[in-house]
Amino acid sequence: METNSLNTLPQIKAKPILPFGTIIQANENGQLTDLSIKDLTEIIHQEKVVLLKGFRPMESNNMLNYAKRWGDLLEWNFGHILNLEIKENANNYLFTKGNVPFHWDGAFANSVPSFLFFQCLKANINTHGGESTFCDTQKVLEKASPQELKLWKSITITYSTEKNAHYGGKITQNLVHFDEHLGKDVIRFAEPLNEESVQLNPIQIEISGFSTNEQNNFLKSFIPKLYESDVCYQHRWETGDYLLIDNLSLLHGRNPLKDNIDRYLQRIHIL
Numbered sequence: 001m002e003t004n005s006l007n008t009l010p011q012i013k014a015k016p017i018l019p020f021g022t023i024i025q026a027n028e029n030g031q032l033t034d035l036s037i038k039d040l041t042e043i044i045h046q047e048k049v050v051l052l053k054g055f056r057p058m059e060s061n062n063m064l065n066y067a068k069r070w071g072d073l074l075e076w077n078f079g080h081i082l083n084l085e086i087k088e089n090a091n092n093y094l095f096t097k098g099n100v101p102f103h104w105d106g107a108f109a110n111s112v113p114s115f116l117f118f119q120c121l122k123a124n125i126n127t128h129g130g131e132s133t134f135c136d137t138q139k140v141l142e143k144a145s146p147q148e149l150k151l152w153k154s155i156t157i158t159y160s161t162e163k164n165a166h167y168g169g170k171i172t173q174n175l176v177h178f179d180e181h182l183g184k185d186v187i188r189f190a191e192p193l194n195e196e197s198v199q200l201n202p203i204q205i206e207i208s209g210f211s212t213n214e215q216n217n218f219l220k221s222f223i224p225k226l227y228e229s230d231v232c233y234q235h236r237w238e239t240g241d242y243l244l245i246d247n248l249s250l251l252h253g254r255n256p257l258k259d260n261i262d263r264y265l266q267r268i269h270i271l
C-alpha cells in the first residue's frame with residue numbers, strides 16, 4: 001500500500017506502520033538527501049510519523065546542515081542538537097531511566113516546532129524499554145463523544161516547571177487548540193510524571209476552575225485515552241533509524257528504559 005505522494009518517489013519502498021505512520025526503506029547506500037523534502041513534508045502531514053531505515057548515518061554537522069534544508073531550527077542553550085542519553089547526576093527526568101510522560105515540544109519556547117527530527121546512533125532492538133511513544137491527538141478528538149469534546153474544549157491548564165534543563169517557566173494552554181498551520185484542532189497536553197518516572201524537575205499542572213479532586217478525576221479518565229492502541233504508536237529504536245514526526249498533531253513520550261541504557265538518540269527541532 002503506498003500513498004499518492006509516495007508514488008512520486010518511485011525508487012523508495014514504503015509500507016505503513018500501525019496504528020499510523022510510514023516506513024521508508026532506503027535503497028543500497030541511500031542518503032536522506034536523495035529524498036525530496038517537499039514530498040516528505042506532504043507524507044508527514046498525512047501519516048504523522050515517517051520512519052526512515054537503511055539510510056547512511058550522519059555526523060552531527062551533517063545532520064544539522066540537513067535539518068537546515070527543512071527550514072529554521074529552534075535553538076536552545078545547548079545549540080540545535082539535543083543528545084538524548086542517560087546521564088549520571090541527571091537534573092531532569094529526560095536523562096534518567098524513567099519514563100517520559102506525553103507532552104508536546106516547545107511548550108516553554110517562543111515557538112512550537114512543526115517537526116521533530118531524530119537520529120538513532122545506538123539502540124538494542126532485542127530489548128524492551130525505551131520505546132518512544134506517539135499519540136495522534138486528531139484521532140483522540142475524532143473518537144471523543146460530544147460530551148467529552150464539550151468538556152475538553154472548556155479546559156485550560158497552567159503548566160509550570162523550574163528551568164533545570166533547557167526549558168522551564170509557566171504557561172497557560174487550552175487543552176484543545178486550533179492549530180493555524182494544520183487548520184485543525186489538536187490536543188496540547190503535558191501529562192504529569194507518574195510511578196514509572198524519576199521525580200526530577202517535574203511539571204506542575206493546574207486546571208483552571210477545578211478543585212484538586214476534580215482535577216485528579218479528570219486526569220484519571222483522560223490520560224488512558226491517549227494510550228489506547230488505535231491512537232498510540234510505540235517505536236522501538238534500531239541503530240540507524242531516522243524519525244521525522246509531526247509535533248503539532250502528536251504528543252510524544254518514552255517508555256522507561258530497562259537493560260538498554262546505552263540507547264543514544266539525537267534530536268533537532270524544525271520550526
Ligand SMILES: [Fe+2]
Nearest residue numbers: 103104105252
Ligand atoms: Fe519531547
